Amino acid sequence: MVKQIYYNLKLVIREKEILFWNGIFTILLSTMFALAFGNMLDYEKMEPVSMALIEEENQENEIFREVINALEQEGYIKVTKVTEEGEAKKLLAEKNVAAYMEYGEELKITVQESGYATTFLKSVFDNYAQKQATYEHMMEQLQRPLTQEEVVRLMEEENYFTKVESNHAEPDLVLNYFFTIIAMGCLYSGLNGVRLVKNIQGNQSDVAVRNSLSPMPRYKLFLSSVVANFAVQYGLIGILVLYMKYMLKVEFGTHMAMVFLVNGVGVFMGLSLGVLVGAISHSKENVKQWIVMGITMLGCYLAGMMDSSMKYKVQENAPFLAYINPSNLLTDAYYSLYYYPDMERTMTNLAIMCGFSLLFCGIGIFALRRQQYESI
Amino acid sequence: MKVFSTYLRILNKHKGSISLAMIIFVAMAVISVKSSDISQITEFQEEKIAVCVINQDEDTVLSDGLKAYMNEHTELLRENEVTNIEDALFFRQVEYVVIIPKGFYKDFLLGKKPKLESYYVENSYSAYCVENLINNYLSTFKNYALSFPDAAPETIIENTKRDMETECNVSIGKGNETNEMNGWMVTFFSCAAYAVLGVITMGITTVIKSFKQIDVKRRTLCSPVSYMKINKKVWMGHGVFGLVVFGILVLLGTVLLGKTVFSVKGLYQLLNLFAFELCAMGIATLMSQFVSNSSAIAAVSNTISICLCFLGGCFVPLEYMSSTAKTVGSFTPAYWYSKATENLYELSEFRLTLMGGYFKCLAIEVGFAIAFFSIALLVEKQKTMGKWKEA
Incomplete structure (x- = not known):
């Protein structure tokens, strides 16, 4: 049996095509994701918004100037003062500022584009304009100037919020892209599964014909092949995870041992899927591999590989689909290990994955058992 | 050939x-x-931030006014519209979560300083915008309530609403449409x-x-x-x-x-x-x-x-x-x-x-x-x- 495992290991390692798709390709893809999504969430991070302020000569508004200075000091805006509109327009056209502002009877802001930064800018100056409106309306209704106390109260920025400290990790949706790549890598072991079934079915390959003639029982041939394929694939996924963690600085949370357990269950589920497809389909090897790749890629798409929000949308609108999608179960296991403080969700995912693995493997073995060939 | x-x-x-x-x-x-x-985008469009409100308090004139105001400026979601808030926050389907604790409006109207609870993505524009909207609305309401102690809550809401409708004039620069x-x-x-x-x-x-x-x-x-x-x-x-x-x-x-x-x-x-x-x-x-x-x-x-x-x-x-x-x-x-x-x-x-x-x-x-x-x-x-x- 040990010798058989050794031979199978040699066989698997010589399959350059499978090694490429399961190993090198996933590493390359994760590197590309890291390069491409490096600044993906920058649009939402608060930074001082650069703006030009048109200050014409003889324009006096002490309160507004104080507000601008205060906003600048608090790091909300970065102001470039100009004296003519043409100058401001040039700065906007050259993308040196995100907006320019004229102040007179009303505040007029001209922006480069709609977005978070410019919405924030509008919000800041809406606040000022609204306080000014309140000041005027109150004077009008009270029919007297406001007292010092009333002005101070009006200008006061009261904060009605207190942040609840979450026990969840930092919500970084970019991580989901990396989790789907690991899920893809695990399920690509289905390609090995297809190949290993081919190597024990006498009507499928020359290696299988030779194997069928040997005195070794078929279950031993099958088991040794599963062990060898699992070992190689688990090693490749391990390398991928370590590469992501230490080279690409992808966060996995604090339970690294659990991450490797999920890797193991994921690889076994992938292999079982391959065994199932290999055993029940009578098509050519290529077609069987396409089926495995198709299930994996469609599953990865639904788990958020191309658009992170897809995973959430499926979970909200079709939870059943989320639970029967192997790619999503794996992605969700990594996600919950990173994001959730407890293991409940990870354990549920692991239990379903184990169930699927046994089911796939069971059906595959059932289809393979007692196959005999008088002649091929 | x-x-x-x-x-x-x-x-x-x-x-x-x-x-x-x-x-x-x-x-x-x-x-x-x-x-x-x-659609042709030639006008400035405010980014509608997805806010989920979990209301543990009773509905009042003030809460209705605040909700109406929030509805205009954000994409307001109620608690029952989101199955898992933590997941929604991770995948940015919700950007800010506001919890209105029990007795908040009563304490607020009594002039106490109650707090709204919130969780959100740290250091983000969306968090600032939402807090700014709510803080400003409540401060304006409070100012009117203190300056006109005999006014009915409906009148104060009307005044607050009118002031909140004042906005800057924002346009997109020529050539950037x-x-x-x-x-x-x-x-x-x-x-x-x-x-x-x-x-x-x-x-x-x-x-x-x-x-x-x-x-x-x-x-x-x-x-x-x-x-x-x-x-x-x-x-x-x-x-x-x-x-x-x-x-x-x-x-x-x-x-x-x-x-x-x-x-x-x-x-x-x-x-x-x-x-x-x-x-x-x-x-x-x-x-x-x-x-x-x-x-x-x-x-x-x-x-x-x-x-x-x-x-x-x-x-x-x-x-x-x-x-x-x-x-x-x-x-x-x-x-x-x-x-x-x-x-x-x-x-x-x-x-x-x-x-x-x-x-x-x-x-x-x-x-x-x-x-x-x-x-x-x-x-x-x-x-x-x-x-x-x-x-």
Whole structure:
């Protein structure tokens, strides 16, 4: 049996095509994701918004100037003062500022584009304009100037919020892209599964014909092949995870041992899927591999590989689909290990994955058992 | 024409693997182009931040007024509309969560300083905007309530509402107006780079590999047709294949984007795509000098197309990429293709003086194509000379 495992290991390692798709390709893809999504969430991070302020000569508004200075000091805006509109327009056209502002009877802001930064800018100056409106309306209704106390109260920025400290990790949706790549890598072991079934079915390959003639029982041939394929694939996924963690600085949370357990269950589920497809389909090897790749890629798409929000949308609108999608179960296991403080969700995912693995493997073995060939 | 018809037969035999990138591209293009409505964006649009409110308090005049105000400025979601708030926050389906604790409004109206609880993504514009909206509304209400202690809550709400309606006048600078169709065009042409790279590298390399099989090559060389003539036919095949791929993309663009493809901007985009296709053909010719195994062709073709598209900013806009990625990307033709696409997106007039950036990108792409073809020819010459010398 040990010798058989050794031979199978040699066989698997010589399959350059499978090694490429399961190993090198996933590493390359994760590197590309890291390069491409490096600044993906920058649009939402608060930074001082650069703006030009048109200050014409003889324009006096002490309160507004104080507000601008205060906003600048608090790091909300970065102001470039100009004296003519043409100058401001040039700065906007050259993308040196995100907006320019004229102040007179009303505040007029001209922006480069709609977005978070410019919405924030509008919000800041809406606040000022609204306080000014309140000041005027109150004077009008009270029919007297406001007292010092009333002005101070009006200008006061009261904060009605207190942040609840979450026990969840930092919500970084970019991580989901990396989790789907690991899920893809695990399920690509289905390609090995297809190949290993081919190597024990006498009507499928020359290696299988030779194997069928040997005195070794078929279950031993099958088991040794599963062990060898699992070992190689688990090693490749391990390398991928370590590469992501230490080279690409992808966060996995604090339970690294659990991450490797999920890797193991994921690889076994992938292999079982391959065994199932290999055993029940009578098509050519290529077609069987396409089926495995198709299930994996469609599953990865639904788990958020191309658009992170897809995973959430499926979970909200079709939870059943989320639970029967192997790619999503794996992605969700990594996600919950990173994001959730407890293991409940990870354990549920692991239990379903184990169930699927046994089911796939069971059906595959059932289809393979007692196959005999008088002649091929 | 024997060589040319053989070229077409080889393509036909491998049409499944060759068209894979095109199928993926069609799916991507259809999903991204058809998932939104056509609209002309000439006015500033406030970003609607998704806020989930968990109300543990009773409804009052104040809470109704605040909700109405929030509804105007944010995408307000109630607790029962979100199954798992933590997940929604992670995937940015909710950006801010406000919890109104029991007794909040009563305490507030009594002049105490109750607090709303919240959780959100740290240090984000959305968090500031939402807090600003709510703080300002409540402060204004409080100011009116203290200055007019005998006024009914409904009157105070009316006053607060009127003040909150005061807004700055925000407009988009001239020349920066965008239209959704223009955005779709960028998406379409950015993704088209993947189709071009995938299909051209796979197709040309497969054909060259078939012609280079030792037995086929020996048989071809002993025919009465000169080596030069055979090569000419193969190059003609490359040209026809390239034009067919280009034609398919134009057709697809017409289906998805309509007449916009034939607008001035569209035609410049097509010119850019054509220049990029020349690069893809150069890459394919170079690739065929080194890769001969059919499994390896699929692997190398996929790797090259995915890597170049990611590094070049075809899949993810250049603005989202880190500076390191952009520096690495600038050594690839895909980067200059994306840059030209983005340059065109920003242009509203097509005067030569404004199009310097676009033509620079185009020239670099053509430069890349010439470089790839030259290296491929040089490698082929070295290999052939080496074999002859050995013989």
